[in-house]
Amino acid sequence: MDTTAARTTLIVTNDFPPRPGGIQAFLHSMAQRLDPERVVVYASTWKRGREGAEATAAFDAAQPFTVVRDRTTMLLPTPRVTRRAVGLLREHGCRSVWFGAAAPLGLMAPALRRAGAERIVATTHGHEAGWAQLPVARRLLRRIGDTTDTLTYLGEYTRSRIARALSDEAAARMVQLPPGVDEKTFHPGSGGDAVRERLGLAGRPVVVCVSRLVPRKGQDTLIAAMPRVLAAQPDAVLLVVGGGPYRADLEKQAARLGVRGSVHFTGAVPWEDLPAHFGAGDVFAMPCRTRRGGLDVEGLGIVYLEASATGLPVVAGDSGGAPDAVRDGETGWVVRGGTPDETADRIVTLLADPALRTRMGTAGRAWVESHWRWDLLADHLRALL
Structure with missing residues (x-):
């Protein structure tokens, strides 16, 4: 036995x-x-x-x-x-x-x-x-x-x-x-079009971030990047999915920068609805950063892999183990956490090039299927x- x-x-x-x-x-x-x-x-x-x-x-x-x-x-x-x-x-x-x-x-x-x-x-x-x-x-x-x-x-x-x-x-x-x-739950065609329609985002370029709202995750960096993104893609919208203690600060930041109309907060979303919210994006971005002298750090960042499984290219921060969840230049890009300009450059490049988005998203899906x-x-x- x-x-x-x-x-x-x-x-x-x-x-x-x-x-x-x-x-x-x-x-x-x-x-x-x-x-x-x-x-x-x-x-x-x-x-x-x-x-x-x-x-x-x-x-x-x-x-x-x-x-x-x-x-x-x-x-x-x-x-x-x-x-x-x-x-x-x-x-x-x-x-x-x-x-x-x-x-x-x-x-x-x-x-x-x-x-x-x-x-x-x-x-x-x-x-x-x-x-x-x-x-x-x-x-x-x-x-x-x-x-x-x-x-x-x-x-x-x-x-x-x-x-x-x-x-x-x-x-x-x-x-x-x-x-x-x-990979059977997170996949292309997971219901993103319905989410876009319900939220009034149909036809707009969507950058999605799915995560708890805390400073380490970098939603503030995404909001700071939005003026530059909107200069290149005036109809773009940042879809911030998740709840957390940082939301009020993020909403104030968006208002202060004049981009509140281009940032949509969903609040907390039930787990079973998350795949569709990933699918609502054209690009997934979470430029996480390390804080508190290395004590507040990203262990891996499973959301990058869930986004890849959904067929999205990803823009990840360089905190801790987050780069382990991205094949830099193949399934997406790694940027320095806390750098709005660098983040905006990568997002703008992806939004302007559907073929590049498809290539990176396809590579990410294949990587998840073979390794994750x-x-x-x-x-x-x-x-x-």
Whole structure:
């Protein structure tokens, strides 16, 4: 009997739907592709209150695997949480553990190992790259690396930063495990024309940005680029898809620059409607930038790959691992984060050249199909576990 294939996995994470976000989508998509009879998820509560509780309960009930929620909105490796994780491991006969984010929950690895875990995998994201720069956090990250079987990384940027904080042995065990793209959900013809029609954008050149509205993502750079874009393409519109705390500042910026009529904010959009909103664009742009001395950095930028799967050329910022999601000059371009002129030049070039947009979009779609499909990456995770 293949005992490796028979292992039940305990996923321990703060990042799980219905809490929104890229890491949450990554973990959920991976969990869905594992054997549901051999998956148990131990996650924090999304948010307190009746609305949050109802949304969480409805989501959990719809899953094919067991989801156990902690009463807290943020799991930390405290004695109580560790005891609960150990209890779930034993109750469900789990023999492998996947920490959805290595830091700080990976500090529970020794206790879970003593309780019977045979394989422990911890996934790193952008924030662990930030941890690697801080003395105390570096020591904790090193401990996590030494007590797990492997740390996974998103791309070369995160690997190089995190490896510096690890022992040589732990660094040598690192394995790439990036998020994937559902190429059957994100594809050309995903409903973009209907979105354009509904929003009154039919017939206009559309630059779309799909992301949470926070300073790192670079929506302010796109707005600052719009006067130059409009000088070349007077009918162009920037479609900003997503919600977040930065929206009020962005709206004020657009008004101040006199481009408010050419910037459309959708607010938060349900996940199932996102593919159509990608498809509403002619060009996808998110010129992300690194902030706070390297502590606020883009881990990868799955939205670039979702845009590529939809057949769009992309304009990406150079923050952290974002360039790993673009073949510069082939599926799109990488620009320096925080440079409106450079961003505008690339957007204007793409809007003026339909053949170039088609060529880059086609190349991006092919790259996703050959390297970034969820089924390929889920096979890799199963092997690690």
